[in-house]
Amino acid sequence: DQQVKQNSPSLSVQEGRISILNCDYTNSMFDYFLWYKKYPAEGPTFLISISSIKDKNEDGRFTVFLNKSAKHLSLHIVPSQPGDSAVYFCAASAGGAGSYQLTFGKGTKLSVIP
Amino acid sequence: GAVVSQHPSRVICKSGTSVKIECRSLDFQATTMFWYRQFPKQSLMLMATSNEGSKATYEQGVEKDKFLINHASLTLSTLTVASAHPEDSSFYICSARARAERGYTFGSGTRLTVV
Numbered sequence: 001d002q003q004v005k006q007n008s009p010s011l012s013v014q015e016g017r018i019s020i021l022n023c024d025y026t027n028s029m030f031d032y033f034l035w036y037k038k039y040p041a042e043g044p045t046f047l048i049s050i051s052s053i054k055d056k057n058e059d060g061r062f063t064v065f066l067n068k069s070a071k072h073l074s075l076h077i078v079p080s081q082p083g084d085s086a087v088y089f090c091a092a093s094a095g096g097a098g099s100y101q102l103t104f105g106k107g108t109k110l111s112v113i114p
Numbered sequence: 115g116a117v118v119s120q121h122p123s124r125v126i127c128k129s130g131t132s133v134k135i136e137c138r139s140l141d142f143q144a145t146t147m148f149w150y151r152q153f154p155k156q157s158l159m160l161m162a163t164s165n166e167g168s169k170a171t172y173e174q175g176v177e178k179d180k181f182l183i184n185h186a187s188l189t190l191s192t193l194t195v196a197s198a199h200p201e202d203s204s205f206y207i208c209s210a211r212a213r214a215e216r217g218y219t220f221g222s223g224t225r226l227t228v229v
Contacts (some may be wrong), residue, residue: 043207043220089158102218104157
């Protein structure tokens with residue numbers, strides 16, 4: 001039973017355009033969500049997070065939107081740059097930011113074409 | 115920012131030998147560290163939670179006698195793959211909880227190949 005789903009295994013976007021990565025979850029107890037970026041043979045790097053009390057969080061070129069009723073969140077990258085090409089993982093936890101157990105999606109490979 | 119150092123980054127070993135992977139938090143104290151495993155094109159799967167000074171908590175299906183975890187100090191956790199077999203070949207990643215607002219900091223991962 002996959003509680004965090006990233007249904008698009010890959011996404012290609014032209015440089016300068018917007019990248020939108022989607023994530024769905026099934027566990028209504030999840031209340032803290034994170035996005036990580038991962039290059040091959042490296043550990044994930046934290047990008048941005050959002051608490052369930054918010055519906056939007058922005059950090060530079062990265063914005064995460066949360067739709068609790070739909071159990072859906074998305075990561076927007078604008079403008080997309082070739083260096084953004086990586087695998088992006090959505091993760092969720094129950095119990096707030098202090099909770100320790102993260103449940104990850106399978107990831108979406110983003111390719112930004114120059 | 116918070117840094118987690120993981121060593122070695124890559125190891126090749128013969129079947130039946132044991133391999134130790136170290137995970138260190140360099141600039142913060144981590145009472146809890148986590149060990150993940152990632153298969154190709156798959157998600158990160160939590161293997162166990164490592165607590166300083168106490169026994170690790172293993173996820174269902176993870177053999178505690180094969181994946182030995184020791185959290186010796188507030189900055190060091192080790193994962194030992196005992197009597198490794200080819201099916202243990204994988205990418206192992208540790209992480210530690212730093213400032214809650216910044217999420218969790220991950221090590222750079224260890225690629226284990228058992229031949």
